[in-house]
Amino acid sequence: MITREVAWRVFAAEYNSSSMEMKGEEERAPSYIITPLGAMVNRLFVVGVMTDVENMGTTEEPLWRGRISDPTGTFYISAGQYQPEVALAMSKITPPVFIAVVGKSRTYSPEEGTMYVSIRPERIAVVDEKIRDHWVLETCKSTLERIAAVEDALEMESPSVEELVKLGHGKMLAEGVMKSLPHYQGLELDRYRTMVIDALKYLIPEYRIEAEVPEKVTEAPEEIEDEEKEDVDNEEKVLGIVDKLDKKGKGAPWDDIVEEAGKSGISKSELEELTNSLLDKGLIYEPVLGKMKRI
Amino acid sequence: MEKEDLAPHVSEIARVLGGKVEESEIWKELDTYLNHYRVSLETAKRGIVKKFGGDPGALTRGVRKPIQQLGLNEQSVDILARVVTVNPKDIEVDGKPKSILYGILGDESGTIPYTAWDADRLPLQKGDVVLIRNAYTKEWGGQPQVNLGSRASIEPQPADAVKLPEGAPRAFPDAGEVKVSQMRENMGGVTTTARVLSIEKREVEVSGEKRIVFSGVMADETGKVQFSAWYDFELKQNDLITIRGAYVRSWRGIPQLNFGERSQVTRPSIKFPTGAELAKAKARSIEDVEKVGGGVDVLVSGIVVEVRKGSGLIFRCPECNRVVQKNACRVHGNVQASPDLRIKAVVDDGYATMTAVMNRKMTESIMGTTLEDSLRLAKEAMNPDVIRERIDEKLFAQPVEVTGNVTSDEYGLMMIVSDAKISVPEVRGEASNLLAKLEGSS
Numbered sequence: 001m002i003t004r005e006v007a008w009r010v011f012a013a014e015y016n017s018s019s020m021e022m023k024g025e026e027e028r029a030p031s032y033i034i035t036p037l038g039a040m041v042n043r044l045f046v047v048g049v050m051t052d053v054e055n056m057g058t059t060e061e062p063l064w065r066g067r068i069s070d071p072t073g074t075f076y077i078s079a080g081q082y083q084p085e086v087a088l089a090m091s092k093i094t095p096p097v098f099i100a101v102v103g104k105s106r107t108y109s110p111e112e113g114t115m116y117v118s119i120r121p122e123r124i125a126v127v128d129e130k131i132r133d134h135w136v137l138e139t140c141k142s143t144l145e146r147i148a149a150v151e152d153a154l155e156m157e158s159p160s161v162e163e164l165v166k167l168g169h170g171k172m173l174a175e176g177v178m179k180s181l182p183h184y185q186g187l188e189l190d191r192y193r194t195m196v197i198d199a200l201k202y203l204i205p206e207y208r209i210e211a212e213v214p215e216k217v218t219e220a221p222e223e224i225e226d227e228e229k230e231d232v233d234n235e236e237k238v239l240g241i242v243d244k245l246d247k248k249g250k251g252a253p254w255d256d257i258v259e260e261a262g263k264s265g266i267s268k269s270e271l272e273e274l275t276n277s278l279l280d281k282g283l284i285y286e287p288v289l290g291k292m293k294r295i
Numbered sequence: 296m297e298k299e300d301l302a303p304h305v306s307e308i309a310r311v312l313g314g315k316v317e318e319s320e321i322w323k324e325l326d327t328y329l330n331h332y333r334v335s336l337e338t339a340k341r342g343i344v345k346k347f348g349g350d351p352g353a354l355t356r357g358v359r360k361p362i363q364q365l366g367l368n369e370q371s372v373d374i375l376a377r378v379v380t381v382n383p384k385d386i387e388v389d390g391k392p393k394s395i396l397y398g399i400l401g402d403e404s405g406t407i408p409y410t411a412w413d414a415d416r417l418p419l420q421k422g423d424v425v426l427i428r429n430a431y432t433k434e435w436g437g438q439p440q441v442n443l444g445s446r447a448s449i450e451p452q453p454a455d456a457v458k459l460p461e462g463a464p465r466a467f468p469d470a471g472e473v474k475v476s477q478m479r480e481n482m483g484g485v486t487t488t489a490r491v492l493s494i495e496k497r498e499v500e501v502s503g504e505k506r507i508v509f510s511g512v513m514a515d516e517t518g519k520v521q522f523s524a525w526y527d528f529e530l531k532q533n534d535l536i537t538i539r540g541a542y543v544r545s546w547r548g549i550p551q552l553n554f555g556e557r558s559q560v561t562r563p564s565i566k567f568p569t570g571a572e573l574a575k576a577k578a579r580s581i582e583d584v585e586k587v588g589g590g591v592d593v594l595v596s597g598i599v600v601e602v603r604k605g606s607g608l609i610f611r612c613p614e615c616n617r618v619v620q621k622n623a624c625r626v627h628g629n630v631q632a633s634p635d636l637r638i639k640a641v642v643d644d645g646y647a648t649m650t651a652v653m654n655r656k657m658t659e660s661i662m663g664t665t666l667e668d669s670l671r672l673a674k675e676a677m678n679p680d681v682i683r684e685r686i687d688e689k690l691f692a693q694p695v696e697v698t699g700n701v702t703s704d705e706y707g708l709m710m711i712v713s714d715a716k717i718s719v720p721e722v723r724g725e726a727s728n729l730l731a732k733l734e735g736s737s
Contacts, residue, residue, distance in 0.1 A: 003435055003707045007600050009645040025370050029431045029444070032368075040368070045600055045643065047692065100692030102600045123601065125691050130719045134694055137722040140729065142645050161366065170582060170646060172434055175367050197733055203726040 005030055006172075007045035007102055009139040012073035013195055015041070019115050020183045021107050033105040033117055036184045037146035037192060038177035041105045044119065046075055047127060047135035050099040053090055057081075064090040068099060071136060071199040076118040077101060086121045093126070100127045100135075133203055140196045145169070147192055149177045231274070235283075237264050238274045242284055242292050251291030301325060307428075308340055310448070312349045353429075353446065363404035365441070367434040374430055374441065376400040377457045378423045383414060384705075397705065400427075400441060401459050409441035410705065417443050424457045426450040435585075470543075476517035476579060478552060479587040480545035485552070488537040488563065489513040489520070490573055491530050512591060513552070514573040519591040521546075525555035533570045537561045548589035548703030576698040576714075581647035585708055589701045595651075595710065596697075596718075597644035599690040606638045607683030608669050636666050638686055642695060642710075649708040651697045657712050662689060693717045 018041075020034040032040040048068040057063030057080065064087050068075040079086040093099070103121035110116075149169045153159040159181065164174035201207035241260045245252035261271045275292065278284045287293045305321050312321075321343065328339035341351040359373040380398035387393070394414035398421075399406050409430075411417040419425065429446040432439040443449075469484025478485065494511035509524040513536075524530060539561075541554035554560070576594040584590050610632035611617065612624035619625075619632045638653040638661070659665050662685070664672075673679040698714040 003433060004641065004648045006646060006648055007598075007643045022368070022370075025431075025446070029368075029370060029433075029442075045598060045645070045692075102692075123687075123691060125688070127692050131692055131694075133722045134719055137726055137729075138645060140726070144729075144733075171367055171438075172646075193733065197730065200726045200730040200733070203722050204730065205723070 005042040007043045008039050008041045009135065009142040010035060010039050010041060010044055011139055011143060011195065011199065012046075012048075012068075012070045012075045014039070014072075014143065014192065015044070015075065015105075015117055016073055018117050020180065021115065022179065031105075032176075033107060034176055034179050034183065035146075036180060036187055037143065037150055038173055038180040039146060040172060040176040040179070043102065043104055043122075045100070045102050045135070046070070046119065047098065047100045047132045048075065049132075050093060050095050050097050052095055053093050055091065062087050062091070066090055066093075068101065070139075071202045072195050075101075076116075077103065077121050077124075078106075078118055079121055083121065086124055089124050098127050098129055098132045100125050100131060136199055136203055140199050143192060143196050146173060146177075147189055147196075149173050150181070150187065150189060153177050153181055231277070234266055234270070235274050235278055237261070237266065238271065238278060239283060239294065242294055246293055249293075251287045251293035254290045254292065257292060304336065304340060307354065308343055308349075310450070311344050311351075311353045312347050315349075316347050353448075359426075361404035362400065362402050362407045365407060365432050365439045367432060367439045369430070369432040369439070371429050371431060371446075374400065374402070374427045375452065375457060376402045376425065376427065377459055378419045378421055378425065379406060379459075381419050381421045386705075402457050403459070407439065407441055408435070409443065411443040411447075413443075413445070417447065417449055419449065422454075424452045424454050426452050474517045475513075475515045475520045476577070476583065476590070477587065478520055478543045478550040480543060480550060482543040485541040485543060486537070486539045487515070487541065487552070488535070488565075488567070489515045490567060490570060491532055491534045491536065492519065492570060492574060494530055494532055514577075516568055516573075516577075518577040518579060518593065519573070520550060520552050521591055522552040522554070525553065526558075528560040530560075535562060535565075535567050537563050545588055548708070549591065549700065550587050550589065581642070581644050581649045581708065584649070584701050585647050585703075588703045589708065591700050592698065592713075593701050593710070594696060594698045595642065595644075595649065595701075597642035597649070597695065599640045599693055599695055600643040600648070601641040602683065602687040602690055603639040603641060603650070604683075606640070606686055607636070607681075608673050608679040609635050609637060611635050634666060634670055636669060636682070638690070640690055640695075642697060647708075649701065649710055650706075651695075651699070651710045651712050651715070653712045653715060657715055658686070661715050661717070662686060690717070694719050 014035050014037055018033045018035045022032045022034060024031045030042045032042050034040055046068060048070040051067050051069055053064065053066040055062050056065050061081050063078060063080045065078045068077060079090055081087065101119060101121045101124045103119040106118045106120045108116045108118065149164060152167050153164060156163055159178065161171065161174040161178055164177060165171050238261060241257055242252045245256050245260060258268055258271060266274070275284065282295060284292050284294055305318055305325060308321050309316065309318050324343045325339055328334050328342055329336065340354055344351045344354060359375060362374065362376060365372065378398065379401045381396055382398050384395050384397060385392060386395055396411040396414045396419055398409060400409050411419055427443060428448045430441050430443050432441055470482040471484065472486050473482065475487065475489060490513060492512045492514055494509055497508050497510060499506055499508050506525065509527065509530055511522060512519050513522050530536065538554050538558055540558040541552050543550050543552055545551065576592045578594040579590065581595055581597060584593055605618070609618050612619050612627050612630050613633055614627045614630065615624065617624055617626065619630065622629055622632050624630050636655040636658040638658050640651045642649050642651050653661065655666060669682045673682055696716050696718050697710060697712050699710040699712040701708055701710045703709065
């Protein structure tokens with residue numbers, strides 16, 4: 001039976017965490033990347049935002065590389081002279097753009113014990129946001145099924161492909177989970193569950209707005225003044241720190257600001273918000289990358 | 296290690312070396328490697344083969360397994376089995392004709408389908424007992440299948456080395472109560488309840504004998520199935536019947552329900568979906584259809600991951616309807632070929648794949664252009680392939696819903712599409728529900 005390899009739906013974060021490969025030895029036996037959640041990926045279908053595309057080769061021997069972001073991370077794709085149609089298509093793309101890719105899994109091991117994964121596209125095409133959103137939902141569902149299969153296997157005294165299939169998991173996934181379990185020790189399933197929750201929120205507009213407007217403003221009106229006052233106080237503190245650390249008048253190094261702010265009880269994420277606000281107000285600026293200076 | 300344990304390894308080394316080296320010589324070598332140098336058996340075998348100029352890659356790395364224990368992705372495995380059936384088949388691989396064999400292998404533990412990818416090099420005969428080395432398995436319909444590729448070899452074994460259980464391989468236990476969508480080839484003793492959607496009386500010839508058969512389509516809430524009643528149960532359209540003692544045979548992968556004189560048909564008075572409700576195509580996953588090999592009037596959703604070569608504007612021989620290249624038919628030579636449109640799209644839902652074949656009418660309707668338009672466009676571009684490119688641009692990466700009959704062969708599932716549409720489902724509602732479920736449970 002010459003069956004076509006199925007195109008798995010896997011998020012970048014799961015795919016990129018793979019460190020296990022199963023090489024096909026027979027002439028027609030395919031190779032698979034086994035992901036932490038037991039997907040046996042030979043082919044995959046990905047939709048995301050192409051943020052970056054570049055010819056790393058020459059005009060005669062092109063090697064097109066691109067990055068595709070999904071809600072969890074970045075897929076790396078590359079196409080050379082042996083994929084002329086894909087290379088041509090990539091050369092015509094101006095990022096950012098929604099893109100769909102069907103391709104084969106590839107690995108690269110610069111040294112023993114390290115493995116990087118990428119995709120060798122068979123076909124790419126520009127698509128719209130709806131197709132992307134549909135892919136995110138499908139991939140959430142597919143990831144949840146893998147999480148459930150791993151959980152079931154972990155609960156079994158002596159897990160096996162047969163037992164997993166009995167519980168209703170697909171046979172291919174069951175085999176993948178039996179291979180992934182011993183390899184990926186200390187798997188953090190909660191991390192993957194949170195990843196799916198975040199990806200789902202990405203599809204629901206209300207959550208998108210919440211991510212942009214600080215919760216404090218929407219939730220508790222009485223507290224706004226206090227909060228704002230505290231913010232203003234902290235902004236004063238940060239301005240003081242920038243002044244203090246800007247010894248040569250060329251700006252204060254960011255890392256030093258983080259350290260100093262930490263001493264005043266301002267966390268890094270708070271500091272980022274405060275400096276953004278100060279930048280917006282035009283009180284400080286970035287003379288060079290990684291330095292802050294008062295105006 | 297005992298001498299008798301080593302004997303198979305010695306004969307294996309001899310096999311890999313193609314009989315160039317005497318077995319006694321190999322015994323001596325193996326003894327030196329194992330007892331003097333104290334290397335592992337694997338290392339010893341590789342070393343000896345290498346030393347005599349053989350290919351260590353041809354040594355078995357796999358272990359021998361009973362059929363029941365074969366996994367879906369064995370990379371290298373040995374199987375001692377009886378060849379239950381052998382069917383020759385001519386296929387094309389990368390444009391070259393090739394003869395292959397396929398059939399069923401059996402041992403004490405069970406049976407399994409196989410494909411031998413080179414009929415000349417691997418001449419299997421029905422009834423042979425063989426030790427197959429370096430086979431691999433692939434998954435089909437959730438079950439493993441044995442493949443004999445370029446590294447595989449076969450060694451004849453005495454006929455009594457494998458004893459098949461009584462009546463094998465067709466010793467299928469009574470399937471009992473079975474829903475329509477679960478019917479698969481070779482099931483026997485099937486009990487099922489379904490409504491007759493259509494029926495016709497036909498005369499057929501079975502082994503030279505004329506027989507009357509009542510065939511049609513029946514359905515339950517899980518799907519539809521073709522049936523053949525070899526006895527006149529006075530079935531009429533819309534009858535709700537329970538059949539006991541039916542059996543399932545497949546035609547091109549499509550399971551078909553058969554029942555005859557020895558089966559019992561009763562007419563239960565129970566609540567059951569109406570004929571109109573059952574007439575609608577039933578949505579099923581590709582994986583589910585794959586498990587049983589095919590189905591009638593099935594609705595499948597997935598993504599178009601490839602628009603295959605041979606899609607678009609094609610030309611057919613007016614004599615035999617074969618697709619012709621450059622007005623030359625393989626059989627009828629130079630002909631005045633007539634144009635046609637078709638789409639062969641690979642539909643993939645992330646769990647399984649299927650080829651969806653659309654005829655001219657379906658192609659025109661999904662593309663919104665006629666055959667005449669396509670001919671004009673191809674002429675303007677001076678390249679018929681532009682039509683395939685247009686189809687690819689329109690369908691690739693799109694979610695589709697396709698309906699039709701699904702058959703299967705060694706290339707997998709194929710649907711002859713009777714209805715198709717591109718449909719991008721709304722995601723927000725489902726995403727919210729899923730999110731509520733997840734956050735509720737954590």
